[in-house]
Amino acid sequence: MGANLSRNTEDQQNNKEVTSRIDLTAGDTGQDKTRKFFSVSELRHELGLPLVVIRRLMIWGEIAVTKTVDGTLQVSESEIIRVKDLIKNPWTKARLFLRTLGPGLITGASDDDPSGIATYSSVGAQFGYALLWMAVWILPLMLAVQESCARIGIVTNKGLAKVLTKHYRKDLVGIIVFLLVIANVVNIGADLGAMAASLKLLVPIEFTVAALFFALLVIVVELFIPYRFYVSILKWLTLAVFAYVITGFVIKPDWITVLREAVTPEVRFQKEYIFAMVAVLGTTITPYLFFWQTSEEVEDEKIELDENKKPPKILERIARMRTDVSTGMILANVVFFFVIMTTASVLFKNGITSIDSAEEAAQALRPLAGDRAYLLFSLGIIGTGLLAVPILAGSGAYALSELMHWREGLGEKIKRARAFYVVIVLSILFGLMLNFVGINPIKALYYSAFLNGVIAVPLLFVIMIVGNDQRIMGAETHPLWVKIFGWLAVAFMAVAVTVSIILQF
Numbered sequence: 001m002g003a004n005l006s007r008n009t010e011d012q013q014n015n016k017e018v019t020s021r022i023d024l025t026a027g028d029t030g031q032d033k034t035r036k037f038f039s040v041s042e043l044r045h046e047l048g049l050p051l052v053v054i055r056r057l058m059i060w061g062e063i064a065v066t067k068t069v070d071g072t073l074q075v076s077e078s079e080i081i082r083v084k085d086l087i088k089n090p091w092t093k094a095r096l097f098l099r100t101l102g103p104g105l106i107t108g109a110s111d112d113d114p115s116g117i118a119t120y121s122s123v124g125a126q127f128g129y130a131l132l133w134m135a136v137w138i139l140p141l142m143l144a145v146q147e148s149c150a151r152i153g154i155v156t157n158k159g160l161a162k163v164l165t166k167h168y169r170k171d172l173v174g175i176i177v178f179l180l181v182i183a184n185v186v187n188i189g190a191d192l193g194a195m196a197a198s199l200k201l202l203v204p205i206e207f208t209v210a211a212l213f214f215a216l217l218v219i220v221v222e223l224f225i226p227y228r229f230y231v232s233i234l235k236w237l238t239l240a241v242f243a244y245v246i247t248g249f250v251i252k253p254d255w256i257t258v259l260r261e262a263v264t265p266e267v268r269f270q271k272e273y274i275f276a277m278v279a280v281l282g283t284t285i286t287p288y289l290f291f292w293q294t295s296e297e298v299e300d301e302k303i304e305l306d307e308n309k310k311p312p313k314i315l316e317r318i319a320r321m322r323t324d325v326s327t328g329m330i331l332a333n334v335v336f337f338f339v340i341m342t343t344a345s346v347l348f349k350n351g352i353t354s355i356d357s358a359e360e361a362a363q364a365l366r367p368l369a370g371d372r373a374y375l376l377f378s379l380g381i382i383g384t385g386l387l388a389v390p391i392l393a394g395s396g397a398y399a400l401s402e403l404m405h406w407r408e409g410l411g412e413k414i415k416r417a418r419a420f421y422v423v424i425v426l427s428i429l430f431g432l433m434l435n436f437v438g439i440n441p442i443k444a445l446y447y448s449a450f451l452n453g454v455i456a457v458p459l460l461f462v463i464m465i466v467g468n469d470q471r472i473m474g475a476e477t478h479p480l481w482v483k484i485f486g487w488l489a490v491a492f493m494a495v496a497v498t499v500s501i502i503l504q505f
């Protein structure tokens with residue numbers, strides 16, 4: 001994640017390769033004159049891949065193309081045969097598809113951060129399958145919210161806070177940014193604490209030393225390692241959370257009951273239940289991802305400019321973003337679903353209804369991993385934490401820098417964006433300090449999720465207003481489905497937070 005956000009070596013090599021393989025002079029068809037050529041649209045149908053994936057593979061040189069005099073891209077029949085053979089292996093096809101995804105996939109991966117895992121585990125242990133329905137029913141709300149944020153970044157080419165300061169009162173935006181930074185610092189502290197507690201399951205180390213180690217590690221990574229390189233490695237470590245998916249099948253639950261609970265919404269007007277609903281909403285539709293998604297769409301556009309030397313078309317970017325966001329959110333919700341189902345089946349049904357430690361949370365993976373359950377749980381918490389903490393710190397730094405008109409961006413060098421990087425470092429250090437006041441790290445994650453749910457409501461309201469403002473978005477205001485599900489998200493979260501506060505008294 002460092003000061004110099006650049007393409008990785010592989011992308012540079014692929015860009016050189018595609019330059020050499022694209023025929024830019026329409027006259028040089030050579031021996032291909034007798035071959036049949038296909039348009040990009042025809043190629044899409046031949047290969048059965050989304051158009052956004054096809055275009056990325058062309059840029060990277062995975063598909064050789066010929067450019068005609070009028071600028072049309074064509075692909076020879078022999079090249080199609082070669083690529084068909086390449087993607088015949090489903091693992092290769094999946095790898096190429098995942099490689100084309102950008103901010104949305106990272107957003108989805110970081111959505112299952114330690115706060116998410118702890119919240120889903122606590123909910124499953126406390127209520128069994130009773131809140132499983134949320135994994136299914138709030139998915140369209142998540143998709144609408146993240147698309148709304150991404151659209152704002154794509155259309156305006158500005159971060160969310162910068163857009164707000166241009167069109168709304170600075171003091172109002174300042175309150176929003178202040179709430180975001182506070183929520184992020186609390187979340188960072190809870191994540192660092194959970195990572196430290198998880199590391200203690202594997203090696204004999206003091207909690208304080210482990211928390212300090214992770215804080216310094218994240219600071220060094222965020223300051224000196226290019227973000228794209230960092231994430232390209234770390235996202236594989238986060239796959240450990242899919243152990244919950246495997247465990248879900250290993251334990252052989254009563255699938256009829258599971259599916260019935262998943263599709264039948266249940267609301268209990270009990271303070272613990274509504275509190276849990278708000279916590280789940282806060283860790284899935286979470287404030288820091290609003291700002292992060294918007295800012296990363298802007299960063300992604302800069303990278304594409306470097307690759308193509310010309311601005312990508314907005315409609316193409318929106319189409320790619322939708323594939324990107326949908327994939328990330330669906331993967332996040334699959335994990336969400338199976339964490340609740342697994343902890344409900346393993347812990348709740350065996351009388352463990354309260355999770356007070358990392359050891360207890362890890363027990364849900366014992367049917368799959370036995371004594372190695374601690375290893376799988378720790379890898380998932382540490383991996384998602386190392387991914388999420390930089391995003392938490394970065395999203396707050398983007399928002400505050402845009403509000404104060406400081407130079408900002410992970411592509412900037414430290415000496416050119418000192419204030420931006422200072423905010424990142426201070427956010428992590430203040431979050432670290434929260435671990436020295438005697439708060440249970442697993443409980444802290446759960447309560448930080450609730451705090452995020454409360455803060456998300458005013459932020460979501462403003463985002464929906466901005467995304468439908470023609471002065472800001474021009475012709476690319478929210479499509480109808482985003483309006484419907486986006487405002488449903490605002491209403492649902494507002495009601496849940498209000499009822500929760502009332503029931504506390």
